[in-house]
Amino acid sequence: xxxxxxxxxxxxxxxxxxLTASGCGGTGRELAPFCDLTRLGxxxxxxxxxxPRAGRPxxxxxxxxxxxxxxxxxxxxxxxxxxxxxxxxxxxxEIRTVVSVAGNSVEEFAELxxxxxxxxxxxxxxVNTACPNVADRxxxxxxxxxxxxxxxRAVRAHAKPGVPVLAKLAPxxxxxxxxxLACADAGADGLTLINTVDGMAIDTGTLRPALTGVxxxxxxxxxxxxxxxxxxxxxxxxxxxxxxxxGGVASGLDALEFVLAGASAVAVGTALxxxxxxxxxxxxxxxxxxxxxxxxxxxxxxxAHKPAGYVPPQVRPEPPAAEAAPAAVAAGDSSKExxx
Amino acid sequence: xxxTPVQTSATVLTVRQVQDYxxxxxxxxxxxxxxxxxxxxxxxxxxxHSGRLVRRCFGVYEVKSDYGGTVELVFADTEPGTAxxxxxxxxxxxxxxxxxGRPFRLPRDPVNCLxxxxxxxxxxxxxxxxxxxxxxxxxxFVLGGPTSRQxxxxxxxxxxxxxxxxxxxxxxxGERAGVREVLPRVIQETGADVVYGxxxxxxxxxxxxxxxxxxxxxxxxxxxxxxxxxxxxxxVCMTCVLPVHGEDGVTRMVRACHDGPVLRGDRVRWxxxxxxxxxxxxxxxVLSASEGGSK
Numbered sequence: 001x002x003x004x005x006x007x008x009x010x011x012x013x014x015x016x017x018x019l020t021a022s023g024c025g026g027t028g029r030e031l032a033p034f035c036d037l038t039r040l041g042x043x044x045x046x047x048x049x050x051x052p053r054a055g056r057p058x059x060x061x062x063x064x065x066x067x068x069x070x071x072x073x074x075x076x077x078x079x080x081x082x083x084x085x086x087x088x089x090x091x092x093x094e095i096r097t098v099v100s101v102a103g104n105s106v107e108e109f110a111e112l113x114x115x116x117x118x119x120x121x122x123x124x125x126x127v128n129t130a131c132p133n134v135a136d137r138x139x140x141x142x143x144x145x146x147x148x149x150x151x152x153r154a155v156r157a158h159a160k161p162g163v164p165v166l167a168k169l170a171p172x173x174x175x176x177x178x179x180x181l182a183c184a185d186a187g188a189d190g191l192t193l194i195n196t197v198d199g200m201a202i203d204t205g206t207l208r209p210a211l212t213g214v215x216x217x218x219x220x221x222x223x224x225x226x227x228x229x230x231x232x233x234x235x236x237x238x239x240x241x242x243x244x245x246x247g248g249v250a251s252g253l254d255a256l257e258f259v260l261a262g263a264s265a266v267a268v269g270t271a272l273x274x275x276x277x278x279x280x281x282x283x284x285x286x287x288x289x290x291x292x293x294x295x296x297x298x299x300x301x302x303x304a305h306k307p308a309g310y311v312p313p314q315v316r317p318e319p320p321a322a323e324a325a326p327a328a329v330a331a332g333d334s335s336k337e338x339x340x
Numbered sequence: 341x342x343x344t345p346v347q348t349s350a351t352v353l354t355v356r357q358v359q360d361y362x363x364x365x366x367x368x369x370x371x372x373x374x375x376x377x378x379x380x381x382x383x384x385x386x387x388x389h390s391g392r393l394v395r396r397c398f399g400v401y402e403v404k405s406d407y408g409g410t411v412e413l414v415f416a417d418t419e420p421g422t423a424x425x426x427x428x429x430x431x432x433x434x435x436x437x438x439x440x441g442r443p444f445r446l447p448r449d450p451v452n453c454l455x456x457x458x459x460x461x462x463x464x465x466x467x468x469x470x471x472x473x474x475x476x477x478x479x480x481f482v483l484g485g486p487t488s489r490q491x492x493x494x495x496x497x498x499x500x501x502x503x504x505x506x507x508x509x510x511x512x513x514g515e516r517a518g519v520r521e522v523l524p525r526v527i528q529e530t531g532a533d534v535v536y537g538x539x540x541x542x543x544x545x546x547x548x549x550x551x552x553x554x555x556x557x558x559x560x561x562x563x564x565x566x567x568x569x570x571x572x573x574x575x576v577c578m579t580c581v582l583p584v585h586g587e588d589g590v591t592r593m594v595r596a597c598h599d600g601p602v603l604r605g606d607r608v609r610w611x612x613x614x615x616x617x618x619x620x621x622x623x624x625x626v627l628s629a630s631e632g633g634s635k
Contacts, residue, residue, distance in 0.1 A: 026576035030598065033344045034574075052622035054581075054593045057615045058569045061579040063421075066391035068571065072578055075593065078622070212614075220393050273572040274384060274393045276437070277347065 004296040004315065005287055007041065007264045009242045010164030010189030012124050014041040014096065014265065017297055018255065018283040021246045021269030022047055022100035022126060022168065022192075023072070025279075027086045028093070034276035037095045040283065041265055045086065047102035047128045050111055052078035062201045062210040067222030067248075068270050069199050071213025074102055074131070079115045091121030098166070101155065102128040105135055109151045113158035124164040127155050127188070130195040130217075142170035142195065145182035156187035164189035166244060171226050172198045180234045180241070190242040192267070193230045197223050220270040224248030228261050235262020235302050250278065252285020259286075262302040291317070345440050345574070346370045352432040353410060359489040361460045362426040363401065365412045371438045372409030375400055377468035378538075378561055378602040381411065381438030382573025385421040394571040395437065396421045397597065399464035399538065399563040411436075414463035414492060440573050441601045444468050444559050447534055450476030454532035455501075456547045458484050458519060458539030461564050462492045465538055469500055478502045480530040482522060484543070488513035503530060520546040527554050537605065540564050541613060548605030558605030565613065566596040573597050583609040583617050591620040 005016040022044045025031050037043050055075025062069045077086070082099075090097045099122050103109040109127065116122050129142035129151055141147040152167045159165055167183035169176060171194040180191055196217025201210040209215075227247025235243055245258030246267040255266040266286075271278040290297060294314045303312055350366035357363075371381060382395035398413040417426045428434060447453070453472050455465040462483050469479045481497035484507040488494075491513055497504035505526050506514030515522060520543075527535070527550065537547035537560040544560040551558040562582065570580040575598030584599070584607050585591045591609060593616065594600070609617060616623045 024576060026574075026578075030575040034347065054616045054620045054622040054624070055578065058579065058581060058613075060569070060581070061394070061571050061577065063392060063394045063571075066393070068393050070577075070579065073624075075578055075581070075622070221391075270393055273577045274395060275347065276572075276574055276576070 004290065007242075007297055009124060009166065009244070009265065011162055012164045016041045016283055016287075017259070017263075017265035018279055018286065019098065019244060019265055019267040020044050020272060020279050021267035022128065024269040024272045028090050028095060031272065031276050032093075035280040038093060040096075040279055042096040042098045042123055043090060044098040044126060044267060045082070045090075045100050046076055047074055047100040048076060048079050048082045048112060049074060049102050049104075050079050050108055050115075052076065052081060057212045059211055060213070062216070064199070064201060064218060064220070064222060067218050067220035068273065069201050069211065069216040069218050070196070071211045071216035073213065079112055083115065083119060087119065087121055096123045097121055098124045098126050100126040100128050100168070102131045103151065104131060104133065106150045106154045110154040110158045113155040117158065117160045122160075122163055124166060124189075125155055125159055126166040126168050126192055127152050128168050128195070129183075130168070130170045140170060142179065143173055145179045148179050149182040149186035152183045152186040152188045166190040166192050168192035168195055169230075170195040170198075171223075171230050176230050177233050177237045180238060184238055184241050188241070190244060190264075191234060191238075192244040192246060193234060193263075194223070194227045194247050197226055219248070221248035221250055221254075224254065224257075228257055231258055231263050232261040232304065236305060239302065249282060252282055252287070252289045255282050255286045256289050256300070259297065259300050260302070260304040262305065264301050343374055343376075345374070345438055347435065347437045349433050350411070350436045352428045352430055352434060353407065354430060355426065355428050358414065359492065361414050361416050361492060362422075363412060363414045364425060364428065365410050366434065366436060367407045367409070368411045368436055368438075369409030371411050371436060372403040372405070375403045375411065375439040375467075376443035377471055378444035378464065379439035379441050380563060380566065380573070380597075380601055381413065381436050382440060382570075383413075383425060384435035384437075385424050392421060394421070395573050396425065397440075397563070397566045397570045397573050399461060399561060399601070400439070400467060401463040402467050402470075411438075414460045416460045437573055441597055442599070444536060444561070444602050446471065446475065447477060450478075451533035452478045452480065452531050454480045454482065454527060454530060454535045456482045456519060456523070456535060456537045456539070456543065457492070458543040459490060459564070460492055461539035461561070464561055464563060465536065466493060466496060466500075468536060473500070478530070480526065480532065481505065482507070482519055482526055484508065484519035486510065519543055520550065523547070523550040524553070527551075527556070532556060534559070535605075537561070538563060541610070544605065544608075545610035548608065548610065552606055559602055560605045560608070561601045562596050562603060562608070563601045566601050570597050583612045583615070583620055585609065591617055593620060593622075
């Protein structure tokens, strides 16, 4: 793959911008028969907590139009099991791994960051702020700029210096930009936008909520416009903070939409439930889409914010061999027609 | 690895109504050649632009070598996804993932096997019967349902089984009884050494219990539970979990699609399906003052 697809989240350089979304790729082993995870930008793990968790009783999922409503209750093996079985496997396979962490208290986030400190194979840490904060009567960290920032600060303070910290934010807030600013101030190297959208379905047969958790998180193409809006707004306010766009990415053009809105990377989530090889396909399609537009990924990030008539730097079709050309092309073709 | 599942575009060969159910035959050589009895397939509903993201999981009735390899599924039309599938026509293409999950374990020696089925799930027992016969096992069937139209494969069972007992609640076919009531008698008459089950959860629970009373091992497929709760079929979505206790005595929430659909009946906590038992690993606990304080 050419350097036209490389991207960067803080100090972490990725060969391409396509990731898996947390909670959608299992341990990685389940997807391995269907796609080569080493080819992806990174694999993002299911959120890890300090203790093993059984999660919620079934039914945990309900189908929604173009989406899926889920309330899992963050099931997982706990950090010990994760470090014993899951992370070593990912490391052995040389899969770049972003470890998602979830806590019910600021202290739990700090503890998780400490546990990941001396461990090899952690490319970055993603702070899942969509967790109930026990100290705040179970309200989500994500709902309050101060609480989300506190979780990020705790992870940043205890994580290995140099390992980027991403804050994953929920869209169900009055102003996501305020939360994003607070997290960036607290030391987040990047932001993952968005987590699922709170929703609910009622089973008209049983006359009761369809999910044991009553409400659940909506994901899939149904939420994509919400996610694109969040990415656009946050990128406008914080153009220098890398964003991982998540929410209903199912094709290369979906991914490109997020990139144009301001995402430096995208994550494929619910699509993996339907098509285990979706992430590598999205990568291939995004690469083709950028090539067709004669663009490098880096030049496409946030392009939708530019005034109409702006022409991004063009690149030649895939060079036949390694030449000194690319740099010259980039410099020579600086026809920046910024219209007034 | 030939047991690696594949995602393939399968051509519909036939769709037909069988009693109250639908049978669909798909040309899917890659799945047919990998299939082992007890495994299932996950079918994508709708085309690429469909709003339906959840795959539907079905046990496999039989695989044949015709047309390079066909896979036949039997299912009840219970919701919009199965209605869509029932509405397919010959030559339609559908996206199928499989074969998935753990198959039935087979006995090493030629023993007496009792195969107990109910509803469309009973269809999954016929591929098993075939392989057991080839291993020199005796195969006895017990099939049951509320009414004759909901007993799948009774004629086939009578033809290929060393014995076949059919029960219906309303007496429209076979004995007027529930499967559970005839099981002790059939176990004694057939001298069964092992019991296999596939069908509704209540049936599997009964099969496990009666087999246990006679000291027999039971292998059951929780395919129906998987159909109701599963979304991906490959173990990433975590929606099809049920409580199973392991050799170490610890109850874990395991994925029906990944650790099953065939499970040892005596390991499943049937009464606790749809719950997280309080003693399961990682179950929510009421934080006592001492525990809360230790944090």
